[in-house]
Amino acid sequence: MDPKELHSVLPHNALQEMKLAFEHQDFVAAAENIKRSLVSLDDIPLNVAVTGESGSGKSTFINVLRGLGDEEEGAAKTGVVETTVVATPYFHPRHRNVVYWDLPGIETASFKPSEYLELVKFHQFDFFFIIGSERFRNCHIELAQAINAMGKKFYFVRTKIDADLNASRRLNPRNYNEEQILTQIRENCIKGLFAGGILCPRVFLLSSFELEKYDFCLMQTTLERELPSHKRHVFLLSLPNIYTQALKMKSEAFKNQIWKHALASAAKAALPIPGLLPGSDIDYLVKVMKEYKGAFGMDQTSLAHLAQTFDKDISELRSVVRSQLTLQEITWELVESLLKRRELTAAALMVTQYAAGTVPMLGSVAAGGVAFGTAFWLLYSFLTDVAEDAGRVLSKVLENTCQY
Missing domain, CATH: 3.40.50.300 (P-loop containing nucleotide triphosphate hydrolases)
Structure with a gap:
């Protein structure tokens, strides 16, 4: 992953917003404030x-x-x-x-x-x-x-x-x-x-x-x-999700929030608990990843409903999905295993180092910074896969229709 790719993954405006979040407060306080703001967003009527x-x-x-x-x-x-x-x-x-x-x-x-x-x-x-x-x-x-x-x-x-x-x-x-x-x-x-x-x-x-x-x-x-x-x-x-443009808009909306979810997830790592290894809040990551699957209609119930609506066999829709994670049930054990993957750790370190250039706090709280990078890259890569698979499924259900 080169600097240009990192810039597109974590753009300047997101880094500046993150920097503001750390002003006049420590890592844990900033993470908790961000987490509360995300909860309130879900409650907006x-x-x-x-x-x-x-x-x-x-x-x-x-x-x-x-x-x-x-x-x-x-x-x-x-x-x-x-x-x-x-x-x-x-x-x-x-x-x-x-x-x-x-x-x-x-x-x-x-x-x-x-x-x-x-x-x-x-x-x-x-x-x-x-x-x-x-x-x-x-x-x-x-x-x-x-x-x-x-x-x-x-x-x-x-x-x-x-x-x-x-x-x-x-x-x-x-x-x-x-x-x-x-x-x-x-x-x-x-x-x-x-x-x-x-x-x-x-x-x-x-x-x-x-x-x-x-x-x-x-x-x-x-x-x-x-x-x-x-x-x-x-x-x-x-x-x-019945338009490619709708999927793109949803993907962008979620990507704009990833750094906030990653920071909220990393709060535990910045506040070590005796007897436990520092790391991301797995329960929180499970919740977010399930939300991604549901929003893009990649859960079993949504796929079945889509197949019925467009008179398709659900196996046809599942056949165009490329990422196995898209079809798997998101469990605590699955997310834990993903966080331990070597390729994820390497990408997480690059994300952390890149973000710390603008937000020094990420580098000064070592465990919290690494947990942030790990959660960020996990959510970013999973969201990308789910959104792309949703696009393939949409193309499959609409392959014999004409859109305007």
């Missing part, structure tokens, strides 16, 4: 409101964002008639601090946006998805204006695009042009909303049954850009 007319696909949209099918346990209830009469919370199965709220339909004749928002306690929501399945009507526009007046963000989602395209293909098979039809639908939506007084409306065309197509990636990148940084991280990690 994100409340997403999903509203629209009855039958527009609100509940199915919520289910796919949570990685669930409509008939799975815990899924939001779906149907052709309104099944939601009060604001109903649905927790993300893996990230319990992320909650999607299925709000009552807005199409009633007595619908009054301000009263509706007060009824559903709009203050608790971070932003709104306004769902429409055919076109956006006055009720959608009035609701958006009321949300905007109350200082909240909103995004329009035009659902059931697959049904529109199928209908167009049947009606005009010889002149069918999918890209042209999508452009027309998007322009018509924007034109209608603008005419209703919505300036610069954000409209995303989606199919909840073909989430890998159309505007899901655009929606994801838009929200990643516009949400506050602490909410952005939570939202990004909770989204389903």
Whole structure:
């Protein structure tokens, strides 16, 4: 590993942030403070409101964002008639601090946006998805204006695009042009909303049954850009892995946190305990590595669900995984054995020496510095392998589909 590679693995901004963490406190105090900040990040609430007319696909949209099918346990209830009469919370199965709220339909004749928002306690929501399945009507526009007046963000989602395209293909098979039809639908939506007084409306065309197509990636990148940084991280990690770009964004988000996890893990080594050899906090590393596997859908449950969703045999998905660690159960014994590998020790020393050039404290607390480098390289290499394998699995499930 040369200095250029180390610079990409542990960039200057991360080293500077680490240096600040050690100002006016010792190794153990800095590590404990970092650990507390990571725990609080996991506890940051994100409340997403999903509203629209009855039958527009609100509940199915919520289910796919949570990685669930409509008939799975815990899924939001779906149907052709309104099944939601009060604001109903649905927790993300893996990230319990992320909650999607299925709000009552807005199409009633007595619908009054301000009263509706007060009824559903709009203050608790971070932003709104306004769902429409055919076109956006006055009720959608009035609701958006009321949300905007109350200082909240909103995004329009035009659902059931697959049904529109199928209908167009049947009606005009010889002149069918999918890209042209999508452009027309998007322009018509924007034109209608603008005419209703919505300036610069954000409209995303989606199919909840073909989430890998159309505007899901655009929606994801838009929200990643516009949400506050602490909410952005939570939202990004909770989204389903159906785009290569989504995997890259998750990988970068995790890599930015590795030095913090490594430092938190090394606190034990900097505070020797009589009778025990200094080293990393293995229980903590097991927790982080399991989180990586889950976030990229490389655990057994997620792989089985992905295979079922895309009508694949799970053995097909497992066959493209190159790292055996990706498929292994992450246990205390496994992580302990990995920490003892000679190649890991050599890489850890290089990481420690490189980081100590900017953060002298890492070099002055020998056991803590070595434990930091060991944990850092273990997490970095494992995350890289898991993310790359997730990309191969995604390519396998999408090999016969066309993405937009």
